Every structure is written in C-alpha cells, then in structure tokens.
Amino acid sequence: MRVSYGGSGTGGLTPDSLSGEPVWLELFERWLAEGVSAQIPEPNAMVVATVDAEGVPATRTVLCKGVDARGIVFYTNHDSDKGRDIATHPVASATFPWIAMERQVHFRGPVTQVSREETRAYWTTRPRGSQLGAIASQQSRPIASRAALEEQAADVARRAGGVDGDAPIDVPDNWGGYLIAPTVVEFWQGGANRLHDRVRASLVDGRWDVSRLQP
C-alpha cells in the first residue's frame, strides 16, 4: 500500500493562503466546503485526542457541529471517557483526515463547555430518535448486551411519549458542547515525493504567527 500525493506538483498551499482574523478560519471553511462539494464521507468528522488523569492519550471520531472565530465545537456526553478527560485536562487536539482530498487540518488548544443556551439550540435540531438515544446511553460505560441497551432505549422512549411522540425533550444535564479554541492550527496538503506543504498558524501573545513547516 503506497499512494503518491500531489500529482505533478502541489496544491499551492503557502503561508499566504492564510488571511483574515483569526487567520485560520477562512481557509478552513473553504477546505471544509470543498470536502462537502467533493462528497467525501462525513467531511465534518474529526479525530479528537484527550488525555486522562495519568497522562495517557485517547482518540475517537466526533462530528464537528460548529466553526466560528472562537474555534470548533462538538457535542457529547460529559460523563463519557472524553468528558472526564477534559474535566481533568481541559485541552484537546482535533484532526480532520481528508485523505480523499490529500488534505489534513489539525487543531490544538484549550477546551471549554459551550453555554447551555448554545447546547440547547443545537439539541433542538437533532432528530428525536437521536435525542432519546443520547439519554438512553450512559456513554463509555459497559452494558451486558445489545438487548439490554435496546431495553434501556425503549424504556426512555416510553417515558418520553414514544419515539414518534411530539412532546419536546429537554437536553440532559450530562450532554453538551465542547469548544476547542485553537492556539495551533496546521494545514497539510499532499505533495509529490512526500514533499508535502505544511502551514502552521500559532497564537503567540494574542497574535497569529504563520510559518511553513518541513514535511
């Protein structure tokens, strides 16, 4: 298994590709939109790394559900492994592995919970079945069987008036959004002979420094 990137040249990624404030936002939004147009699977999927109390890292894929000047937002269960990690070490990294585009974007920075209003606004856009699923699942805890999980879910749905009911469902206290406010954002575009283009923006004393890194 060996794939060459970059065809006969490069994708033209240079430090000048980054502009505006914050300096990473415009190019990130453009690359994300290009991933959507190219119909790559789950273009908003990102691999998020957290660190536990012993300093051991863990990664998992989550969906990015917000991008703005503050950073990137995802939603999850606060009592999950990642939620517990963030409570102990409020930092994370996130990587968008856009392999089909020969691109990757990497974020790193402190993590905070978004406001309950922001979480509620997102929660109300989720299908009712997903809302019930979030309530039914004590994420990252063991369960005896698939049947036990489905029983748990059916019980939650029954108490909420059924999956097809129309009574609004409150967002659970242990579910919400996390914002990664990056201090580092790195763009990667595949190049020929493994001579890829890497451009890193780093927040230093409130200013974004942009530099090219060796591949």
Ligand SMILES: Cc1cc2nc3c(=O)[nH]c(=O)nc-3n(C[C@H](O)[C@H](O)[C@H](O)COP(=O)(O)O)c2cc1C
């Ligand atoms: C494509 C994809 C998207 C996912 N999106 C989310 C998500 O947005 N939020 C979430 O809590 N879990 C999501 N998951 C499940 C997580 O990868 C993970 O299994 C779960 O959050 C538990 O992680 P933890 O035990 O490390 O906390 C997604 C999985 C995949 C494969």
Ligand SMILES: Cc1ncc(COP(=O)(O)O)c(C=O)c1O
């Ligand atoms: C457990 C879990 N929570 C949340 C999400 C986020 O996506 P959505 O809000 O669209 O369900 C996902 C997506 O796969 C998921 O698996």
